[in-house]
Amino acid sequence: MSLESSARLDTVPKLLLRNAAQFRARPALRHKDLGIWQTWTWEALLNEVRAFAVGLRKLGLERGDAVAIIGDNRPRLYATFAAVQSIGAISVPIYQDSVADEMAYVLDHAEVKFAVVQNQEQVDKLISIAERVPQLRTVIYEEERGLDGYDHTRLHAFAHVQELGRQEMAENAGASGWWLDEIGKGKGSDVSVMLYTSGTTGRPKGVMLTHDNIVLSAQNGNKFDNFTFRDTLLAYLPMAWVGDHIFSYGQAFAGAMCVACPESPETIIEDRREIAPTYFFAPPRVYENLLTQIMVRMEDAGRLKSWMFHYFLKVARGCGEKILDGKPVGLWKRLLYAVGNVCVYAPLRNRMGFSKIRVAYTAGEAIGPELFRFYRSLGMNLKQLYGQTEASVYVTLQPDGEVYADTVGKPGPDVEIAIADSGEVLYRSPGVFLKYYKNDEATEATKTPDGWVHTGDAGFIDQHGHLKIIDRAKDVGRLNNGALFAPKYLENKMKFYPEVREAVAFGQGRDYVTMLVNIDPVSVGSWAERNNVAYASYQELAAHPQVYDMLARRLEEVNRQLAEEPQMAASQIHRFLILHKELDADDGEMTRTQKVRRSTVIERYAPLIDALYDGSTRCRISTAVTFEDGRKGVVEGDLTIVDVPTYQARAAETLREAAE
Amino acid sequence: MKADVKPKPVISGEVETGGILLAVENVSLSFGGVKAIRGVSFDIRKGEIRAIIGPNGAGKTSMLNVINGFYHPQEGTITYKGKRRHDMRPYLAARGGIARTFQNVALFKGMSTLDNIMTGRTLKMRRGLLAHALHFGPARWEEVRHREAVERIIDFLEIAHIRKTPVGKLPYGLQKRVELGRALAMEPELLLLDEPMAGMNLEEKQDMCRFILTVKDMFDTTIALIEHDMGVVMDLSDRVVVLDYGRKIADGTPADVQGNRDVIDAYLGVAH
Numbered sequence: 001m002s003l004e005s006s007a008r009l010d011t012v013p014k015l016l017l018r019n020a021a022q023f024r025a026r027p028a029l030r031h032k033d034l035g036i037w038q039t040w041t042w043e044a045l046l047n048e049v050r051a052f053a054v055g056l057r058k059l060g061l062e063r064g065d066a067v068a069i070i071g072d073n074r075p076r077l078y079a080t081f082a083a084v085q086s087i088g089a090i091s092v093p094i095y096q097d098s099v100a101d102e103m104a105y106v107l108d109h110a111e112v113k114f115a116v117v118q119n120q121e122q123v124d125k126l127i128s129i130a131e132r133v134p135q136l137r138t139v140i141y142e143e144e145r146g147l148d149g150y151d152h153t154r155l156h157a158f159a160h161v162q163e164l165g166r167q168e169m170a171e172n173a174g175a176s177g178w179w180l181d182e183i184g185k186g187k188g189s190d191v192s193v194m195l196y197t198s199g200t201t202g203r204p205k206g207v208m209l210t211h212d213n214i215v216l217s218a219q220n221g222n223k224f225d226n227f228t229f230r231d232t233l234l235a236y237l238p239m240a241w242v243g244d245h246i247f248s249y250g251q252a253f254a255g256a257m258c259v260a261c262p263e264s265p266e267t268i269i270e271d272r273r274e275i276a277p278t279y280f281f282a283p284p285r286v287y288e289n290l291l292t293q294i295m296v297r298m299e300d301a302g303r304l305k306s307w308m309f310h311y312f313l314k315v316a317r318g319c320g321e322k323i324l325d326g327k328p329v330g331l332w333k334r335l336l337y338a339v340g341n342v343c344v345y346a347p348l349r350n351r352m353g354f355s356k357i358r359v360a361y362t363a364g365e366a367i368g369p370e371l372f373r374f375y376r377s378l379g380m381n382l383k384q385l386y387g388q389t390e391a392s393v394y395v396t397l398q399p400d401g402e403v404y405a406d407t408v409g410k411p412g413p414d415v416e417i418a419i420a421d422s423g424e425v426l427y428r429s430p431g432v433f434l435k436y437y438k439n440d441e442a443t444e445a446t447k448t449p450d451g452w453v454h455t456g457d458a459g460f461i462d463q464h465g466h467l468k469i470i471d472r473a474k475d476v477g478r479l480n481n482g483a484l485f486a487p488k489y490l491e492n493k494m495k496f497y498p499e500v501r502e503a504v505a506f507g508q509g510r511d512y513v514t515m516l517v518n519i520d521p522v523s524v525g526s527w528a529e530r531n532n533v534a535y536a537s538y539q540e541l542a543a544h545p546q547v548y549d550m551l552a553r554r555l556e557e558v559n560r561q562l563a564e565e566p567q568m569a570a571s572q573i574h575r576f577l578i579l580h581k582e583l584d585a586d587d588g589e590m591t592r593t594q595k596v597r598r599s600t601v602i603e604r605y606a607p608l609i610d611a612l613y614d615g616s617t618r619c620r621i622s623t624a625v626t627f628e629d630g631r632k633g634v635v636e637g638d639l640t641i642v643d644v645p646t647y648q649a650r651a652a653e654t655l656r657e658a659a660e
Numbered sequence: 661m662k663a664d665v666k667p668k669p670v671i672s673g674e675v676e677t678g679g680i681l682l683a684v685e686n687v688s689l690s691f692g693g694v695k696a697i698r699g700v701s702f703d704i705r706k707g708e709i710r711a712i713i714g715p716n717g718a719g720k721t722s723m724l725n726v727i728n729g730f731y732h733p734q735e736g737t738i739t740y741k742g743k744r745r746h747d748m749r750p751y752l753a754a755r756g757g758i759a760r761t762f763q764n765v766a767l768f769k770g771m772s773t774l775d776n777i778m779t780g781r782t783l784k785m786r787r788g789l790l791a792h793a794l795h796f797g798p799a800r801w802e803e804v805r806h807r808e809a810v811e812r813i814i815d816f817l818e819i820a821h822i823r824k825t826p827v828g829k830l831p832y833g834l835q836k837r838v839e840l841g842r843a844l845a846m847e848p849e850l851l852l853l854d855e856p857m858a859g860m861n862l863e864e865k866q867d868m869c870r871f872i873l874t875v876k877d878m879f880d881t882t883i884a885l886i887e888h889d890m891g892v893v894m895d896l897s898d899r900v901v902v903l904d905y906g907r908k909i910a911d912g913t914p915a916d917v918q919g920n921r922d923v924i925d926a927y928l929g930v931a932h
Contacts, residue, residue: 266820
């Protein structure tokens with residue numbers, strides 16, 4: 001592999017060549033198959049990638065063509081990225097749970113010619129939209145089950161394509177050299193991947209990232225946290241999301257880290273326990289769910305265990321974070337913490353699959369301070385970062401030892417930050433995207449000619465030099481009395497309770513704040529079981545008077561906390577209702593990355609919001625829903641609206657005022 | 661509730677089958693004065709999905725029990741793979757490649773999904789109890805081989821996430837799937853499914869339909885199923901036999917049966 005010495009490692013396929021030479025027998029990918037972890041070494045990966053790349057060429061893939069990649073995190077699909085990019089084609093990962101219509105839009109917009117997909121489900125989706133995407137010539141599938149009887153004129157099994165490649169290399173001695181030449185032709189400025197952002201408004205935009213973007217961002221990320229070939233991570237977030245692309249592909253190839261792919265989306269927790277990754281990334285929601293599950297299980301635990309759990313959690317809350325940050329802590333507390341570590345924290349970390357964790361990140365949404373501290377106090381180095389698809393993830397990160405629950409950290413290596421007069425955060429970095437594909441208007445609106453990118457988030461730099469994000473710039477509003485209304489702040493307070501899955505606060509241009517709440521079916525379901533509350537469906541559970549009582553008490557607690565904060569006291573929640581269905585990405589109420597689309601919710605539930613403000617105690621609503629296979633249905637409900645006691649600012653006495 | 665009939669010998673060895681895997685002829689079964697099945701005849705062809713439907717108490721489950729030898733009919737014969745018998749025996753049925761699932765899920769509640777499916781391999785295990793207890797040599801290889809077969813089934817049925825979960829803790833829909841897994845572990849030629857979709861929601865039903873169709877296509881398994889969801893029956897099955905009060909009232913393609921006057925009367929009732 002003569003390439004190595006001659007060229008700079010400016011593309012991911014070149015990194016693959018280096019890794020195969022330098023880290024030959026080290027694990028590159030792992031995947032649990034038939035219940036057993038299988039390992040792909042870097043050398044094996046190189047062979048797989050080469051065979052597939054040559055096979056793709058035989059099928060007619062050209063430099064510059066777009067190739068869609070659709071499926072759960074699988075070694076073969078990661079290999080596909082490298083294979084596609086090695087011959088200069090552009091990879092376009094698409095969210096695997098997209099409904100066919102969304103998929104058709106992206107395939108058409110990106111002019112995708114080849115698609116490499118995981119299984120029959122995805123093949124079926126592609127067949128159902130075949131007429132709308134005539135330029136899609138070839139579909140390659142990884143799992144062969146159920147696809148036997150299909151028409152194979154444009155359909156190929158992954159193994160079959162590799163077989164084509166191996167045959168070609170056996171018959172034609174030049175094929176292997178041709179492949180190396182193709183990699184050599186790749187430049188850092190070539191587009192390597194197009195990521196379609198889920199976008200909180202309108203159609204998704206194709207963010208074009210170059211090899212330079214990916215490689216430099218990955219190298220900076222590795223440098224920041226000292227990731228090396230000794231580190232392992234679990235790839236479980238959608239491959240179409242920039243985070244997974246940078247962590248599990250860019251950083252893994254740049255640092256020769258080992259990426260483990262779970263057996264199935266349902267087995268992630270179990271798989272994480274077995275792999276015990278050293279690096280873990282998750283949106284706050286995942287940490288929240290984990291904590292919810294633990295709390296639910298602890299409710300069923302015996303008295304001694306339960307006492308031990310709560311006692312040592314209190315100890316950890318007191319000194320755990322200080323110990324983690326290397327700050328001075330008294331000997332007695334250290335001792336107690338050590339006992340707690342043996343009895344509670346270590347088993348807990350092991351239970352959650354964090355027994356070897358060195359660095360964990362969260363991002364995407366503000367994390368509840370209590371939730372954040374919970375993990376840190378257990379001795380897990382959980383940090384926050386702030387990133388965007390347009391930045392190849394990294395804008396700011398929290399360095400070790402400088403971690404605050406309410407900031408998103410300092411600018412990453414080579415990143416410049418500026419705050420516009422409007423309060424909007426701007427950045428410039430080597431990771432900044434080339435442009436939006438076929439959408440110059442949006443590119444101009446987001447990226448200035450000298451490379452600064454508008455984030456759309458409002459924030460400021462605090463006294464530690466850390467960036468603080470308040471909310472989406474467009475979401476921060478005011479109540480009629482002029483008081484500040486930051487909906488996310490309120491929602492996050494509510495979402496810290498395990499019973500609450502999602503909350504949406506309203507108040508912009510209103511007299512007071514109200515809230516829609518989504519209960520968490522797991523947590524509330526278990527509560528119902530313990531309290532002999534009978535229910536037949538999510539809807540029935542959500543409408544149960546006892547569930548309402550419980551949530552009203554939670555909101556009362558939130559109001560009490562808010563009353564103690566002068567600038568937030570006006571935002572106490574006066575009325576609320578529990579929504580009869582879960583907010584769902586298939587209905588457009590959430591993005592594919594599970595963020596609430598506020599405008600859609602306001603539009604869909606307008607009658608409910610009116611009822612929250614007109615003093616009525618019941619409201620009837622029927623909502624159209626879309627199932628994952630594209631069928632539509634209607635969910636109807638008769639919802640109760642409940643008033644919550646509010647508190648006077650600073651005064652502890654209840655003011656049981658009427659809602660009007 | 662075993663019908664009290666002494667085992668009878670095979671009455672007439674091999675017969676010409678012509679693509680017919682199993683045939684019941686003139687079978688009658690009664691428990692004391694209750695006539696559960698009265699002179700029913702039908703056949704099951706190789707590679708088809710054969711539905712048995714009928715109102716409650718029509719004798720559908722009794723029919724399955726006759727086929728796999730749990731009940732012994734007083735009259736009639738059962739011809740399976742060319743061997744004609746007065747009645748079947750459960751061990752003969754199992755060894756002959758007939759596997760089944762039950763209406764009310766009959767799994768070992770305290771055992772894991774994996775172990776439950778593993779029990780389906782029992783007949784294929786060759787080594788003795790002692791060898792397996794010592795877990796040594798051939799017994800060990802044998803276990804590895806069977807475990808692999810079981811893992812393939814787990815992968816096929818998409819139940820990897822509950823591999824180690826005691827089945828008693830699982831929701832009903834998943835228990836049904838585990839039970840199907842155990843039946844498949846026998847690598848059956850004839851699979852008897854007693855209400856495989858009972859108590860399932862729409863999505864679970866769709867999954868189950870997909871599994872049944874794939875089993876038929878991929879493993880060339882012949883399937884006889886009892887089902888109440890007419891949509892499922894009409895979509896899945898190649899031929900349908902309809903029972904009412906122990907009698908056969910119709911037999912044919914789903915479309916034939918759907919239009920049959922007797923069937924409509926049996927289901928909707930008729931003015932006397």
